[in-house]
Amino acid sequence: MSTQVPETETETEAETDVEHSEPLAPAQEERMRKKAEARADREERARREAAERADDDEDTYHLKVFRFDPEVEGKQEPRFDDFHVPYEKGMTVLDALIYARDTFDSSLTFRHSCRQAICGSDALFINGRQRLGCKTQLSDLDQPVRVEPLPHADVEKDLVVDMDHFYDQMEAVEPYFDADELPDGELEEQRQTRENREKVKMSTRCIWCGACMSSCNIAAGNNEYLGPAAINKAYRFAMDEREGEDRKQHRLNILEQENGVWRCQTQFSCTEVCPKDIPLTEHIQELKREAVKNNLKFW
Amino acid sequence: MYEHDVIVVGAGGAGLRAAIAAQEEGADVAIVSKLHPVRSHTGAAEGGINAALREGDSWEDHAYDTMKGSDYLGDAPAIETLCKDSPKEVIQLEHWGMAFSREDDGRVSQRPFGGLSFPRTTYAGAETGHQLLHTMYEQLVKRGITVYDEWYVSDLAVTDEERPEDRTCHGVVAYDIQSGELSGFRAKEGVILATGGLGQVFEHTTNAVANTGDGVAMAYRAGVPIEDMEFIQFHPTSLPSTGVLISEGVRGEGGILYNAEGERFMYEYGYASNDGELASRDVVARAELNEVGEGRGIDDEYVHLDMRHLGEERITDRLENILHLAKDFEGVDGLEEPMPVKPGQHYAMGGIETDENGETCVGGLYAAGECACASVHGSNRLGGNALPELIVFGKRAGAHAAGKDLGTAEIETGQRGDYELGELDTPVQPGEVEPAGGEGDAVADGGVAAETGSGDGHDIVERAVVRERERVQSLMEKDDGVQHAEIRSDVQDSMTEHVNVFREEDGLKQALEDIAEARERYQDVFVKDPSRTFNTDLIQTLETRNILDLAEAITLGALARDEFRGAHWRAEHQERRDEEWLKHTMLSWNDGTPELWYKPVLLEGEDKEYEPKIRSY
Ligand SMILES: Cc1cc2nc3c(=O)[nH]c(=O)nc-3n(C[C@H](O)[C@H](O)[C@H](O)COP(=O)(O)OP(=O)(O)OC[C@H]3O[C@@H](n4cnc5c(N)ncnc54)[C@H](O)[C@@H]3O)c2cc1C
Ligand code: SF4
Ligand code: FES
Numbered sequence: 001m002s003t004q005v006p007e008t009e010t011e012t013e014a015e016t017d018v019e020h021s022e023p024l025a026p027a028q029e030e031r032m033r034k035k036a037e038a039r040a041d042r043e044e045r046a047r048r049e050a051a052e053r054a055d056d057d058e059d060t061y062h063l064k065v066f067r068f069d070p071e072v073e074g075k076q077e078p079r080f081d082d083f084h085v086p087y088e089k090g091m092t093v094l095d096a097l098i099y100a101r102d103t104f105d106s107s108l109t110f111r112h113s114c115r116q117a118i119c120g121s122d123a124l125f126i127n128g129r130q131r132l133g134c135k136t137q138l139s140d141l142d143q144p145v146r147v148e149p150l151p152h153a154d155v156e157k158d159l160v161v162d163m164d165h166f167y168d169q170m171e172a173v174e175p176y177f178d179a180d181e182l183p184d185g186e187l188e189e190q191r192q193t194r195e196n197r198e199k200v201k202m203s204t205r206c207i208w209c210g211a212c213m214s215s216c217n218i219a220a221g222n223n224e225y226l227g228p229a230a231i232n233k234a235y236r237f238a239m240d241e242r243e244g245e246d247r248k249q250h251r252l253n254i255l256e257q258e259n260g261v262w263r264c265q266t267q268f269s270c271t272e273v274c275p276k277d278i279p280l281t282e283h284i285q286e287l288k289r290e291a292v293k294n295n296l297k298f299w
Numbered sequence: 300m301y302e303h304d305v306i307v308v309g310a311g312g313a314g315l316r317a318a319i320a321a322q323e324e325g326a327d328v329a330i331v332s333k334l335h336p337v338r339s340h341t342g343a344a345e346g347g348i349n350a351a352l353r354e355g356d357s358w359e360d361h362a363y364d365t366m367k368g369s370d371y372l373g374d375a376p377a378i379e380t381l382c383k384d385s386p387k388e389v390i391q392l393e394h395w396g397m398a399f400s401r402e403d404d405g406r407v408s409q410r411p412f413g414g415l416s417f418p419r420t421t422y423a424g425a426e427t428g429h430q431l432l433h434t435m436y437e438q439l440v441k442r443g444i445t446v447y448d449e450w451y452v453s454d455l456a457v458t459d460e461e462r463p464e465d466r467t468c469h470g471v472v473a474y475d476i477q478s479g480e481l482s483g484f485r486a487k488e489g490v491i492l493a494t495g496g497l498g499q500v501f502e503h504t505t506n507a508v509a510n511t512g513d514g515v516a517m518a519y520r521a522g523v524p525i526e527d528m529e530f531i532q533f534h535p536t537s538l539p540s541t542g543v544l545i546s547e548g549v550r551g552e553g554g555i556l557y558n559a560e561g562e563r564f565m566y567e568y569g570y571a572s573n574d575g576e577l578a579s580r581d582v583v584a585r586a587e588l589n590e591v592g593e594g595r596g597i598d599d600e601y602v603h604l605d606m607r608h609l610g611e612e613r614i615t616d617r618l619e620n621i622l623h624l625a626k627d628f629e630g631v632d633g634l635e636e637p638m639p640v641k642p643g644q645h646y647a648m649g650g651i652e653t654d655e656n657g658e659t660c661v662g663g664l665y666a667a668g669e670c671a672c673a674s675v676h677g678s679n680r681l682g683g684n685a686l687p688e689l690i691v692f693g694k695r696a697g698a699h700a701a702g703k704d705l706g707t708a709e710i711e712t713g714q715r716g717d718y719e720l721g722e723l724d725t726p727v728q729p730g731e732v733e734p735a736g737g738e739g740d741a742v743a744d745g746g747v748a749a750e751t752g753s754g755d756g757h758d759i760v761e762r763a764v765v766r767e768r769e770r771v772q773s774l775m776e777k778d779d780g781v782q783h784a785e786i787r788s789d790v791q792d793s794m795t796e797h798v799n800v801f802r803e804e805d806g807l808k809q810a811l812e813d814i815a816e817a818r819e820r821y822q823d824v825f826v827k828d829p830s831r832t833f834n835t836d837l838i839q840t841l842e843t844r845n846i847l848d849l850a851e852a853i854t855l856g857a858l859a860r861d862e863f864r865g866a867h868w869r870a871e872h873q874e875r876r877d878e879e880w881l882k883h884t885m886l887s888w889n890d891g892t893p894e895l896w897y898k899p900v901l902l903e904g905e906d907k908e909y910e911p912k913i914r915s916y
Contacts, residue, residue: 069830069832070832071830071831071832072829072830088540089540089629089630090538090539090540090541090628090629090630090631091540092541092627092628095540095541101784102784102788106782106783106784106826106827106828106836107827107828107829107830107834107836109828109833109834109835110835112508113334113338113340113507113508113509114338114340114342114343114507114508115507115508115541115542115543115628116343116541116543116544116624116628117627118342118343118426118429119334119337119338119339119340119342119343119507120337120338121334121338134541134628135627135628137627137630139630156477156832156833157830157832157833158833160833163335167335171440174441175437175440176395176396176437176438176440176441177395177396177434177437178396178441179394179396182394183394186387186390186391187352187386187387187390188390189390189393189394189406189407190393190394191404191405191406192399192401192405193401193405194401194402194403194405197398197399197400197401200398201398201424204398204430204433205426205429207337207342207429208335208337237396240396240398242396243396
């Protein structure tokens, strides 16, 4: 399934009673029912308390979080759960999710690791925009804060999306340095000018979060389009003077194919959402110009 | 069951380098990692990679600095290997296209770093780790090395001979986070653990959420000794709400530390009358906590790091990334207000005992990177020395596992000959709640490590899978009980209160009691989420078990070592005591009843002996 459907969203204050219609594996189903019952009480209490606190205390934030689990009854239909999280200065959306999971519902699922915008795990759709959960201060957001998985990707569970397609596109551009020749000595480096390093610098900052791809209308409509992150990865090598002309030629050929740079319609959505401020659209435009120059050469 | 020649667990800098090296030796190698490789915490390293590359510098000087920094608890053969190999390995990264910062002549730049006698730290802006991680992952893609990503390795498949030194590792058991499939991975030549740091043992850390020390805990329970666990580095400037690191660069540029009274305490209270804010990490960290303890902290928690006086121009020019970090992760504008900072757990010097080829005492089992202890860092790691460790020892472990002859190691592993046994007075019995052999939940909590029997490799792995399946099932079947998050946060709090920068005997004992109590509660742990799809509740519950074992090991080591060395400070013992303590603290799991023993430090280098001197800067 994809997040494009949640128009049918239902809001529940606490988890609704689980109905038992279609059995999964019998043991698994039994296990799930028991767990649902065992937790219903405790959970509802915790949430009621939190909601009450929210009423008389301004220092909580109200989150509406997308929930879905293909396996668990009651979660197979996508829905939104409400969480009221006590606010502390400096709190990010990721902090709030962690709090909600550890306090109210341990099945709330999202990827995260570094908490500092470097691992690229927690790109989410927050109040209608692709952002990293760990890099987004609650205080910058209107309430209720809506947290959804990245659009245009298949949802595996709750906020976790399938990243395979994104990885496939990244790896389709031969994303590795491949110099035409290397210095002889094992202690001798290739030379690179400061200007050239500066030129590729921004493009090397990509953390593979997938925010740009998710924001791109073209990529949404055409699964084959390489997408901004992969093209940026190719840019990183094509512009690196250490690689040599032949390699660059080859890279431009890849980028010029049907689903390469020419698909981009310069809408800038990728550039706007990139948490590492990479000028993606500019990089794509520059590659288009390179490609044109390149073709002229072979006329 | 999956089968490869070499299985690498973990895909940070160490794991990636190991995999590439093993493949270059002709092995069929695969990586199993709970995170996709580019998500590994190596990406968070900012500062740089030490390597003696230039005229006027030498590997010998680098070795000398490292030994001194270690406070004479590093082993010379490991340190010398690091320093000799790191230039070659750094240039190898350059040949793979890493975007190092450059000099005018186009060569790789180097900068000065704390504790180094020569500016030998190579770097890529303030994102050295990110560049290193991505460069190596690119090479992995180029070589088509298989990666099982988002697979959590939950146990090792090791034979069960009496002495760990006689055991062999035949593979691992892993759980596919996405599908819930549990499967064996047989390694015909070797298993390399590269699982990184263990910062999650503490409440406040610069480490990632995934840094739960799984590899160290798994190896420990399989019988491999763990070494010098008490040595934990605390970084003095981390942001209070998240632990995000504010680099030393701020103080290097002239940033000032103030207490709540607005006093420049590093000078005014004489913590470091010469170096002030630029004193070494442990000195500054202790000073900050002392201020807070004396009631001069802000919100009773932190101090202020102020850089406003440097002026907007200089700040945006040189410390721009700090402005972003403070804004994004603390909601503070560094141009307008001082930044709150406090010490945070940063690095584990100790880990799985290995020799300089990365080999442990269990046959076919290797470790490299932060989870390993060769020992390069001894009691205190120098900035910029962890990243070269990843590539130097990652490569050696990978090559050796794939059959390359690296010569006989100088460092001996395991309990051999006459070793010194330690004695320790603990308030509670450490280790397994119900030792192996007893009834009860021992299986469920993963405590019984070495019950796989003998037989061929395939059988050993198969049996380990069956055992893990039981463990997972029993966690999933319980309908009620304790949730891991409560246990985890209680242990983290206790560790940060008692086994942090300051360590007092009573506090350490209290921590042991807290951990023992947490172990009791862990017997009743249950996984609430019934799903097989992406069940992070289950994964974290398994990780929490590892946190318990490591918290205990760190605390036992800290209690045993009654001296002040490197990062380890003891209230009652304010001196470094070389007559007694030029030795490594070793812990063996011993099937659930941990055994403390010691092994002498090796100060004998290739052609010189390192003389312990006072560590002053
Ligand atoms: C903020 C910060 C800044 C630093 N700056 C510097 C610096 O400037 N210079 C320097 O030299 N050092 C620095 N360090 C230290 C250095 O970065 C780390 O020690 C090093 O990166 C650790 O690398 P690693 O490969 O051992 O582990 P990691 O990069 O942490 O990788 C661990 C891998 O193991 C996998 N894994 C873990 N457990 C399991 C499991 N159970 N099953 C499967 N896979 C598993 C993970 O998925 C991951 O891929 C810094 C550290 C931090 C935290
Ligand atoms: S280009 Fe930016 S938005 Fe796209 S994956 Fe990389 S870091 Fe994320
Ligand atoms: S948690 Fe790593 S990028 Fe947000």
